[in-house]
Amino acid sequence: MPQYAVFLYAPADDDTEPEPAARDEHHRHAAELRDSGKMVAAFALEDPATATSIRSDGSITDGPFIEAKEVILGFYVLEAHDLDGALAVAGRNPIIRQGGGVEVRPVEGGEVRPSV
Amino acid sequence: MSIDAAVEQAVAAAHRHEWATLLAATVRTTRNLDVAEECVQEAFAAALATWATTGIPEHPGAWLTTIARRRAIDAVRRDAALRPKLPLLVIAEEAGPDDAHDAGDGEGGDGVGDERLRLIFMSCHPALAPDARLALTLRLVCGVPTADVARALLVSETTMGARLTRAKRKIAIARIPVRAPSAAELPDRLSSVLGVLHLLFSLGYAAPSGDELHRVDLVDEAVRLARVLRELMPDEREVGGLLALLLAIDARRATRVGPDGTPLTLDRQDRTRWDQAMLREANELLEAGPRGAPPGRYVLQAAIASLHAAAPTFDETDWDQILRLYDAMVVVWPSPVVRLNRAVALSMTEGPAAALDEVDAVSSDGRLSSYHYLPAVRADLLRRLGRTAEADDADRLALSLASNEAERAFLSARLAGRPPA
Numbered sequence: 001m002p003q004y005a006v007f008l009y010a011p012a013d014d015d016t017e018p019e020p021a022a023r024d025e026h027h028r029h030a031a032e033l034r035d036s037g038k039m040v041a042a043f044a045l046e047d048p049a050t051a052t053s054i055r056s057d058g059s060i061t062d063g064p065f066i067e068a069k070e071v072i073l074g075f076y077v078l079e080a081h082d083l084d085g086a087l088a089v090a091g092r093n094p095i096i097r098q099g100g101g102v103e104v105r106p107v108e109g110g111e112v113r114p115s116v
Numbered sequence: 117m118s119i120d121a122a123v124e125q126a127v128a129a130a131h132r133h134e135w136a137t138l139l140a141a142t143v144r145t146t147r148n149l150d151v152a153e154e155c156v157q158e159a160f161a162a163a164l165a166t167w168a169t170t171g172i173p174e175h176p177g178a179w180l181t182t183i184a185r186r187r188a189i190d191a192v193r194r195d196a197a198l199r200p201k202l203p204l205l206v207i208a209e210e211a212g213p214d215d216a217h218d219a220g221d222g223e224g225g226d227g228v229g230d231e232r233l234r235l236i237f238m239s240c241h242p243a244l245a246p247d248a249r250l251a252l253t254l255r256l257v258c259g260v261p262t263a264d265v266a267r268a269l270l271v272s273e274t275t276m277g278a279r280l281t282r283a284k285r286k287i288a289i290a291r292i293p294v295r296a297p298s299a300a301e302l303p304d305r306l307s308s309v310l311g312v313l314h315l316l317f318s319l320g321y322a323a324p325s326g327d328e329l330h331r332v333d334l335v336d337e338a339v340r341l342a343r344v345l346r347e348l349m350p351d352e353r354e355v356g357g358l359l360a361l362l363l364a365i366d367a368r369r370a371t372r373v374g375p376d377g378t379p380l381t382l383d384r385q386d387r388t389r390w391d392q393a394m395l396r397e398a399n400e401l402l403e404a405g406p407r408g409a410p411p412g413r414y415v416l417q418a419a420i421a422s423l424h425a426a427a428p429t430f431d432e433t434d435w436d437q438i439l440r441l442y443d444a445m446v447v448v449w450p451s452p453v454v455r456l457n458r459a460v461a462l463s464m465t466e467g468p469a470a471a472l473d474e475v476d477a478v479s480s481d482g483r484l485s486s487y488h489y490l491p492a493v494r495a496d497l498l499r500r501l502g503r504t505a506e507a508d509d510a511d512r513l514a515l516s517l518a519s520n521e522a523e524r525a526f527l528s529a530r531l532a533g534r535p536p537a
Contacts, residue, residue: 002291082206082293083243084301106290 001079003040003107004086008093009070010100012048018098025094033078038089041112042076073100077107123167130176131160132340135259137177138184140231143294145188147204149256149284155191156259159184202288208234208295230348232257233296236341240309241292248283249312250319255280258337268334269319309345310358310414313338317362322520335369338362346401353405357415360401364421367394378525383430395425413449416441435464452484460493468500488517492527 026044033039048064048071055061064071073095080086083104090104117125138159142152159180173179239252251269254260260268266276286292297305320334342359349355371385399422405415420441427433442458455478463471475494484490495510508531515527 082291082295083241084293084295084297087243088301 003077003079005075005077005105005107006090007075007103008073008095010073012069012071022098029094038078040077044074126172127163134177136232136235136257138180140235142184142188144207151191155184155187158187206291206293233348234294236309237296238294240312242308244283248279251279252283253312313342351406354412354414356401356405357418360398360418361414363394364398367391377522379522398422416445435461439465452478452481468497472497488514
């Protein structure tokens with residue numbers, strides 16, 4: 001089954017901690033995806049302020065690689081038969097109703113080490 | 117007619133009517149758009165060469181399908197070793213019952229069973245860039261050669277080739293399915309298709325007449341596709357609305373510019389030269405539309421166009437009714453351009469002062485700051501209020517924003533105090 005990565009974006013200027021209700025929505029959505037068997041892997045990321053980048057010249061800088069108006073909060077990989085199927089699942093992500101959005105990208109290949 | 121001319125004519129007619137069906141059927145075998153296009157092209161070339169000696173077959177479409185399919189099977193065999201350049205296309209199974217498809221799951225067949233529809237919906241998929249949707253629709257659904265698509269959309273052939281290649285690559289790699297949408301997806305997806313057809317029409321309509329060699333007639337292609345869509349989806353009210361709109365506007369084709377090429381506003385067009393058959397058909401479409409759901413933007417726009425057509429003279433236009441239609445349109449399509457057009461109708465019912473307030477409100481929104489039509493409308497309203505100096509300023513602003521030569525000539529004439537030709 002083809003796989004799609006879904007990246008969750010939120011406005012970069014939003015420093016406020018997510019409301020507990022908003023967090024709950026994400027947990028419920030993740031559980032729903034897990035139970036449907038469509039989710040392959042999912043990762044929530046720490047705040048972009050904690051990111052460190054390594055540039056092409058080897059130098060190390062503080063912050064995300066690209067300064068943009070939106071930041072990546074996390075990503076997950078799902079399985080779908082085609083793009084319409086992937087968009088239908090990704091379109092239900094709560095981040096879309098919380099002022100953010102998602103990007104859906106076909107996965108070319110990959111592997112995940114089972115957790116030990 | 118010579119036999120060669122008859123054959124050429126038959127091949128051209130088959131190209132017009134059968135291209136999309138042939139390509140969609142061939143894609144089923146090749147599951148690759150480029151290979152399918154080649155096979156279909158070869159089938160037409162074979163028809164040109166063969167029909168002159170064998171005679172034109174009774175069912176040209178079936179003949180072409182057989183040849184294209186044979187080529188496709190050969191191509192698949194031949195390419196099997198070289199194949200995995202691009203992933204194979206995802207193609208819907210033969211259509212099942214209407215609701216067999218679980219909306220959103222993306223598996224199985226689709227609700228609507230025509231091959232052409234699948235190709236139209238794939239080409240106009242919202243996951244593709246808008247300019248790519250236009251180009252793909254012309255190339256894949258209308259069968260227009262890439263060079264002509266490039267000319268019609270005013271880019272170089274290299275640029276167009278790259279744009280089409282990029283779009284086809286995305287279709288294959290992201291797995292945009294060759295499938296008509298399920299009932300749940302239909303509203304969004306249909307509005308993208310209608311938007312593409314409307315844009316095709318507008319591009320053709322706005323283009324200068326007396327066209328260059330080989331220019332594709334976008335207006336005719338858009339009307340033809342809208343007809344196909346209407347035939348395939350007779351229950352979708354907006355599809356009938358779009359076709360009615362295109363016909364009602366196209367009916368004025370002969371009168372929209374004066375002898376010197378400047379555009380003529382509605383009040384200056386010779387209404388006796390409007391195409392009555394097209395207007396009648398537009399009216400019938402509007403009346404035949406399924407009732408119940410509130411009308412969408414195309415039905416409303418078509419109703420406005422057809423009210424203009426119904427008035428024997430400009431002065432007899434039913435502006436009250438037109439204003440009511442614009443009121444409804446602002447609700448379903450809250451665009452500043454719609455509000456601006458509504459202001460023009462308002463000026464005919466409430467007078468230029470009320471309309472000017474509305475135009476200034478639209479202007480303060482800022483989204484139309486580079487749209488020449490806004491100051492042009494303001495200039496007209498100011499002139500009707502006797503505020504000539506301000507009107508001239510507005511016309512000068514409009515002139516600085518207008519890029520179309522014919523429109524610039526119209527504005528210059530008005531500024532010079534001459535009635536436009």
